[in-house]
Amino acid sequence: MALTFRQLRYFLVLAEELHFGRGAQRLHISQPPLSASLRQLEEELGVQLLVRSSKHVALTTAGEAFQRQARRLLEDLEESRTLVRRIADGASGVLRVGFTPAMLFRRLPQALQALQAAHPGIEIQLLERNSADQVQGLEAGQLDIGFIHAMPLPETLATLTLADEPFLACLPRHHPLASRSSLSLRDLAGEPLVMFRRDLSPHYYDRILGLFLVANLKPTITHEVSQWLTIVALIAHGMGVALVPASLAGTHFSNVVFLPLSDATLRHQSHCVWLEVREAPNRDLLIDIIHGIGQAGSA
Numbered sequence: 001m002a003l004t005f006r007q008l009r010y011f012l013v014l015a016e017e018l019h020f021g022r023g024a025q026r027l028h029i030s031q032p033p034l035s036a037s038l039r040q041l042e043e044e045l046g047v048q049l050l051v052r053s054s055k056h057v058a059l060t061t062a063g064e065a066f067q068r069q070a071r072r073l074l075e076d077l078e079e080s081r082t083l084v085r086r087i088a089d090g091a092s093g094v095l096r097v098g099f100t101p102a103m104l105f106r107r108l109p110q111a112l113q114a115l116q117a118a119h120p121g122i123e124i125q126l127l128e129r130n131s132a133d134q135v136q137g138l139e140a141g142q143l144d145i146g147f148i149h150a151m152p153l154p155e156t157l158a159t160l161t162l163a164d165e166p167f168l169a170c171l172p173r174h175h176p177l178a179s180r181s182s183l184s185l186r187d188l189a190g191e192p193l194v195m196f197r198r199d200l201s202p203h204y205y206d207r208i209l210g211l212f213l214v215a216n217l218k219p220t221i222t223h224e225v226s227q228w229l230t231i232v233a234l235i236a237h238g239m240g241v242a243l244v245p246a247s248l249a250g251t252h253f254s255n256v257v258f259l260p261l262s263d264a265t266l267r268h269q270s271h272c273v274w275l276e277v278r279e280a281p282n283r284d285l286l287i288d289i290i291h292g293i294g295q296a297g298s299a
Helices: 005-017 020-027 031-045 061-088 101-105 108-118 131-139 202-214 228-236 246-251 281-298
Strands: 050-052 057-059 093-099 122-128 145-149 157-172 192-196 220-225 242-245 256-260 267-275
Touching: 005 020, 005 031, 005 061, 020 031, 057 061, 061 281, 093 101, 093 108, 093 131, 093 281, 101 108, 101 228, 101 246, 108 122, 108 281, 131 145, 131 157, 131 267, 145 281, 157 228, 157 246, 157 281, 192 202, 192 228, 192 242, 220 228, 228 242, 228 246, 228 256, 242 246, 246 256, 267 281
Parallel strands: 093 122, 093 145, 192 220
Antiparallel strands: 050 057, 145 267, 157 242, 157 256, 157 267
16 A cells, blocks of 8 residues: 555644644544554554554654655645646746846756746746845845845845855966866965955955965955956956856856866855745746756756
8 A cells, every 4th residue: 555645644743743632633533543544654664653552652763754754745745736736827927037147057047948838928037137236126126036146135035045066266278277187275376366346245255355365375356347257258368367156167168267176165155035025926936946956956
C-alpha cells in the first residue's frame, strides 16, 4: 500500500497533539481510524513513529525526522495546487520587473521565458535600474518585483536568493598574470583596479576594499563605474583588473580571463525582492517559477 496524503495529515496532527483523543477531535474523526492510519503508516515505512501507552505519547527519533519530511511534502502539495489554479485562471495584466544588467547572467531570462510560455496573457515590462533605485521603486509602487545585488534592505521587503557565488579575478587575456591557474590579492595590489562606484554599492565596495586592507595591501583604484558589465567591458579593453562575481564569466567577452582567488573567500549574493504586504498574483507566479528553477538546479 502506497503512502497517502491523508495518512500524512493524520500523522502531522497526531505529532503536534501527542494525544489520540485531541488528534481525532481536530480531524473530526473517531479515535480508531486515527490509530489504524498510524499503524498502516508505520507498517508501510517499516519503522515506529510514536511511542505510546495509556498515559503517554511521544515521537521516536524516526518520527521526528518523518514529521519534518511530511510537513514539507504537504507544503509542496499546497504550493502546487495554488500554482495550477493560477494557471487555470488564465493570468493576465502587466508585471513590472526591475533588474540590473548582470541579472541577465543569472536566472532572470530563464524565469521570464517560462512565465511567458505558461501565461502568454501577462505583459512583462523590464525596467533597468540599479539595486538601490529598485528598492525605492518597490516601496513607491512603481515596480512589482526586483532583481538586485545584495544590500541592506528594509523589513518591508521579502527576499529570495538567486545566486551565492565567489568572486573571481578578471584580467585582460594578454595580461602577464592571465596564464596563472589562480591569483592572490598581492598579485593584484599594484594593478589598476576597476571598481563599482561606492555611492551605488557601498556594501560591495567596502567589502572588496576591506579584503586588501586586511591583507595589509593598498589597492590602486583607477576607475569607478556603475555596472558589473561595464567593469568586464573595461577589462576587455585593457583598462585594468577587477574582482567580479563568478557568474560574469558567462558574459563570453573574448578578451578577458577569470581566475580563482587563493586567499579571498568573499562571496556575492543576488536576490529577487518584492513588497511583502502588496498583493500581486502575476508577481507570485514568477516567484513560483524561480523556486522551481532553483529546485531543479539543486537536484
